[in-house]
Amino acid sequence: MRVNHYVMVSCLVFGILVNIYVIIRLNIGVNIFEYLQKIQNLNLVPKCEIDMDNLLNFIDNRHFLELEEKEMRKETAVHEKTIQTMLFAFPGAGLGNKLFEVISLLGIAETLQRSPVINATNPDYVSTLSKNIQPIFPKLVEQFQLKIIPFTAIAHEHTNWGACCKFDNPAKFINRSEQHIMLDGHYFQSYKYFHHMRPKIREWLAPSKLTAVRAEILLPAKHRDDLIICTHVRRGDFQYDGVHQPSDATFTRAATDFLVEFYRTENYKFLQETNGTRYNYTLPTVSPLYTAVLTPTLTPEIDLGFSRLFCDVTLITAPSSTFGWWLSYLSKRKSTTYYRDITESKDGVIGEMREEDFYPPEWVKLKTDQFGRISSF
Template sequence: MNPKIRTNKFYIVVFLVFVIFLFFIQIRRKPTVEPLILTELKKNVQQCVSRIENMTFLITEDAEITETDKKYSKTVQLHLGGFRDGGLGNKMFELMTLIGIGDTLQRRVLVNATDLNNIRILADEIYPIFPKIIDEFEFKFVPTAAATRQDLSVGKCCTFDDPKQFISRPEKHLIFDGRYFQSFKYFNHIRLKIRDSLKPKIQIFQKAECLLPERHRNDFIICPHIRRGDFQTDDFHQPTDPKFTRAATNFLVDYCRAGYRNRKSHPRVTVAVFGNDVKFVYEVFKDLVDTIELPKKYSVVLTPTLAPEIDLAFTRKYCDVTLITAPSSTFGWWLSYLSKEGSVTYYRNIQETQDKVANEMKEEDFYPPEWIKLRYDNVTGRIDKF
């Protein structure tokens, strides 16, 4: 046989084997198709939000002109380290801590206009969400040599370092160097002011209504917060665990239906889940996802990830109970702190997880005392309150 013909046959056989191999790989591979219910959910919510955005011209915000209090002659600043690499929750902690320290030390609150990065973030990321917050700050150029730097809350994210120790400092301009300042104790004494400063615009509340079907708006609403994303890969934080989330939600539904903390029972309980992974939420609760047709133990409303301010507006308007499933999530923390007046917050015991933030945290400084810690038994799946 001609060697050239033999070589061609060999290549043809190799090619056919390769094609057959690809065919079998293709038919064995399961396509990752998003469940239809999630596709429809995202479509319907987005249509609702778009309608509200197109009605902007009909909405008038209350015009408030707030003049910064001038009675204090001294100023205070904070090294806003979280602005450079932190998420919205971290930024909120630093800004609210700065306002709280200013009130404690009776100093005017400054954001140094020489740091253009901080000004840009305030203008682009904070002001569009919380327009009233800008009224709490003065923006001035303060030369570095004119300000005195002082360490505060250095080394650990979630502990309270009482600023009252510096109330008698004589310097006109004081800058606190620290890290994260993630403790409610810096600003809890002005909680009403904080809630007012972080109140979303009317239009945001209207968008939040799109997330909850009208048939559930008079129900007792339990709101678990899910945190996955980078928490799964950063080898530092504990992401939301599916078994804990389902067990804790079941526990809270039963607890609220039976009546809790000397409150009345709630026969109509709905669960609205927030977070950054709606597919994960669907897998955890898919047998309970809200539909009109099927009776269930309780209904779970899935909320597609839209914008953080919409989640904040929703919890503030609807959530009677919040559940923090990732114990070091700062955004989950703020969803609870700013939730509906009279709401109750539950959170997972960070000590029973692999969350390394526990090494930088004093729990009594991070979690307000009225919040309730939950214990989870990995073997039995049992949930208990501390």
């Protein structure tokens, strides 16, 4: 009897488990059937698709994250001692002047092994950074610390005083023991302050994706494989400020013709990056020597992005133009830059400039002889 009792209990338990299994299977089958009916009603054909764009974006993002993780593992040099400059170009000067000051500050800070600081209590400094620089070059602003440092805690030193474009070597301050130093000087417009960190500068001043796209559409696709000569024309306030000399139409045309002849290939284009619309249209737009394309005056960051993307050769026709200088400095990596001899232009800035400090040695000076012919030096 006891054996029969165990057999009956086992059969009962087994029967219950079988019923549960059947019910589960039926429910799964109904759900699958309903799902298949929905697909059939929608006339959809089940298939496996790979979204290549999303896949590539995922791969790119993973690569970026891996690089970022590697960078985070690196020890970042944080210096307790600080360095500041007057930022004389803030807030009123143009973008070219502002870039010289903030990037020179970064170069000086690296030379002196100090942290570059901007005074957070100065409203002009903060406003200019937030309105004029951060929106177009966010990576550049990230290189600075905004700090409140008591005036009495800062040691002041005169350097680069009274002249825009002469190099005053900051290495003479490297052994100073003061915690906070302010360099009282004007403009700091010399490549020698920062040329040792040029790759970083190109990274900090790289155009955003939107700016790059807006710059790209300025040049028709049919010209993008041609040799591009970019002539920067500076007029604007240079015409009446009593110091600078604006671009001259005669020199601009003669120098551009000279470069076209020098770089003569089967395909070459002359791109004129402009400042002063009326002057632009006094230059011919059709020439037997080359095709001239006039780029509209949009925003400074688009001009810089354009130069970085397309300019194989750059020409500075107003020799003291700081924006023309940056257009050339940030152009394509293997580009060549030419500039007008400042002494023949009678530019008033010559009294504040040491040419070997302002123009990098690889840039080529252009002179005009008594017959109007251009030659290089």
